[in-house]
Amino acid sequence: MDVLDLARTQFAVTGSLHFLFVVLTLGLAPLVAIMHTRWARSGKPLHEGMTRFWGQVYVINYALGIVTGLVMEFQFGLAWSGLSHYAGDVFGAPLAMETLVAFFLESTFLGLWIFGWGRLPKWAHVACIWVVTLTAYASAFYIMVANSFLQNPAGAVVTGGRMELTDFGALLTNKALIFSFPHVIGAGLFTGGMVLVGASAWRLRRRAPEVEFFTRSLRMGVVTAAIGIFLTMGFGYAQFAGVPEGKFGDHNVAAAVGLGLMIEFGQLLGLVVLLVMLPMISILPRARWTHPILIAMTPLPFALSIMGWMAREIGRQPWMIWEKLTVADAMSPGLTPGMVTASLIGFAAVLGLLAIVDYVLIARLIRRGPRALDLGAAADEPRTPALSY
Template sequence: MDVLDLARTQFAVTGGLHFLFVVLTLGMAPLVALMHTRWAMTGRPLHEAMTRFWGQIYVVNYALGIVTGLVMEFQFGLAWSGLSHYAGDVFGAPLAMETLLAFFLESTFLGLWIFGWGRLPRWLHLACIWLVTLTAYASAFFIMLANSFLQNPAGTVARDGRLELVDFGALVANKALVFSFPHVVAAGLFTGGMVLVGASAYMLRRRTEQAEFFTRSMRLGVVTAAIGITFTMGFGYAQFAGVQDGKWDNIGAALGLALMMEVGQLLGLVVLLVMLPLIRFLPRWRWAHPLLVAMTPLPFVLSIAGWVAREVGRQPWMIWGKLTVADAMTPGLTAGMVTASLTGFAGVLGLLAVVDYVLIARIVRRGPREPDLGAGVPRETRTPALSF
């Protein structure tokens, strides 16, 4: 491959691996917040156990995902300085906002939630996880705002060889954003729901002693997956109404789109017409549990296929109709330089992905007995009987 293809491959690998963490974060955050809300309102030990167990999985995925985001920043600065020079005044603003939200606000609130067990008043502790969720979704909004600008540079004009923002409202109301952002959010919910279903099916297959715990978790996962896949398909189809401007002519984009649509439709039928109507029986049907476990990776595959379709469909443009990918690349890069960075970045991100899923699998196999989250805090100080 020449240096341009290597640079594109580097971005695809780093972006794809990073998004595996992101989509699970977007799906798990509201589920953990909902579990914590039920615990705060009822005080039931079961809801506390669900909050701590699934919250621990969320924390592991978030912590490792942050590191993959840092790698993304490095590869951006290394390979795509032409983009920064031409459109940095526009493209850099939403990325800066995402950094403030993800690396400062979201991490701060998550830290307060992690270390606030038994120390913060119950409603303040609950507010922390909801603020984590809101900042996570705000972070995703700004990332999609930046990406949608690349797809359709609305609200900008070219002056003296650079793009300038002249209408912020047009940037926010970008036709490439209004359906793609809720599409990504819904895909996250679908992914989070299917992780609950798959992990619960695995534990119920083993005839675990915590049958009620994983029965409730599976049912919550099925409902969440049903909501997620419904809106994912709805907002996905809505994007075809004049939004893409013929971008599916690219064969790579067409293949990614075909995979996403065909497998997504099949999964949608299974979730909505089989799993949801049989939600009361699935936890008891041990013969179905291996099938549910096998379905768990599919939302991640679909998410990557969706990104391939969206990004490859823009080729050969980095900014549609304004800046080509070749012009966006850093001058002076050699194939050897990009190969070395690609190997290093892919190795680091690949290792982080493996570590993430190994840790999550260990947490699931260990079960909800005394998870590390909130450990060491006496039960009487953990219960939501506390008040301001």
Template sequence: MDVLELARTQFAVTSSLHFLFVVLTLGLAPLVAIMHTRWTRTGNPLHERMTRFWGQIYVINYALGIVTGLVMEFQFGLSWSGLSHYAGDVFGAPLAMETLVAFFLESTFLGLWIFGWGRLPKWAHLACIWLVTLTAYASAFFIMVANSFLQNPVGHVARNGRLELVDFGALLTNKSLIFAFPHVIGAGLFTGGMVLVGASAYQLRRRTTEVEFFTRSMRMGVIVAAIGIFVTMGFGYAQFGVIDTGKFDGNLGLALPLAIMIEIGQLLGLVVLLVMLPMVGVLWRLRWTHPLLIAMTPLPFILSIMGWMVREIGRQPWMIYKQLTVADAMSPGLTSGMITSSLIGFVAVLGLLAVVDYVLIAKVIRRGPSDLALGASDAQTRSPALSY
């Protein structure tokens, strides 16, 4: 491959690996917040244990995902300085907002939530996890604002060979954004819900003693997955009415990911909405379905990657649609050796993080809701005044 293809491959692989973490974060955050809300309102120990168990999985995924996000930011300066030079004033604005939201607000509130068990008043502690959820979604929103500008550049004027931002509101109301953002949120909810379903099916098939715990988790997962796939499909099809279909003309590289996304997505939608949701009350008892539910767990991740591929391949050969080509956006002076070495390094690091993420989450799921690190010192540090 030439330098341009290597640079594109590098960004495609690293962004796909990063999005595996992102989509699970978007899915689990509101679920953990709902569990915590139930615990705060009822004081039911089962809800506390559910919050700690699924919250620990969320924390593991978030912590490792942050590192993959740093690699993504680094690549803009390494391989795509032409983009920064030409459109940094516009493209950089939402990215700066995302950095403030994700690396400062979201991390701060998550730290307060992690270390606030037994120390913060119960409603303040609950507020922290909801703020984590809101800032996670705000972070995703600003990323989609930046990406939507690449798809449909608005809110700018060209002066002296560069783009200048003149209307930030136009970025926030971009027609490429208003349907794409809910589509991503739906994919996150679908993914988070199916992780709950798959993990619960695994434990129930092993005849766990925590039957009520994983029955409730499975029920919650099915309902959220049904909501997620419905939103994903609805806003996915809605985008066909607002995108520039000229992007896709003659784009053969788009055919495979588009076909995978649509066909598997439709099939999963039918299964979740027409089979799993009507059977949500008895699904936990039907052990013959549990291997199928476990096997379905990776599919939302695959669909999410296919979705990103469709969105990015459909824009080629443009970095900014009809404004800046990918070739012009690439940093000058790059060589095949430079890109190859960084590609190997990035893939090794991000691939290792993905494997570690899977191993740690699988370990927590296999062990079940016992000996959890999150909130482990709660009983020792909680004072009567802060009791739940």
């Protein structure tokens, strides 16, 4: 491949690996916040256990995912300095806001939540996880603002060979944003819900002693997945009203095929969740024959999310900013195939390793179950050394 194709491949690989963490974070954060609120209101040990168990899954995913996000920021300077020069005044603003929200507000309140067990007042502790959830969604919003600007450069004009922001309101009401952001939120809820479903089915199939714990988790996951897939499908179709003419034309066969496959598989999965799983929600925990199917369905939301993101990005080719800046002009000058190949291998290896570690740690936690958890443990509470990170 030439240097342009290598640079595109690098961003596709790192972006896809990073999005695996993001979509699960968006799905789990509100679920953990709801569990914690239930515990604060009821005081029941069951709700405390659910909060700590699924909260620990969330913390593992967040801690490793935040590292993968740093690589995405680096690449704009390493490989795409032409974009920064041409539209940095517009494109960089929402990215800067996302960085402030994610690295200052979200991480700060997550730290307060993690280390506030038994130290913060009950409702202040609950407020921390809700702030984490809201800032996670705000972070996703600013990322989608930046990406939607690439899809449809609203609110900016070209002056002196560079783009300048003239209407901030137009940037926030971009037709490429108003339906795509809820679509991403729906995908996150769908993914988080299916992780609860798959993990709970795995435990119940192995006749775990915590039957009520995972029965409630599975039912909560089914309801969340149903809400998520409904939002994903509804806002997914609504996005077509804002797709510019020619985006999925003959020159973008790969994007058109990927989009078609995503729609077909997404529709099929949506029908299964809404018309089969949701009506059977009361018997799924006891119906052991369904558990292997539910476990096998767990990776599908991740695959569909990646397919959707890839279709959105590839469909814009050959433009980096639609009809304003080509991908070739956005690339940094002076790059060689050897330089990009080396960074591609390095980034892919590190991010791929983080994804594997994320899976292994979460799988190990699920295999062990909600016993001797690290999150929220009292000083005298026994913990498993293998899971003390």
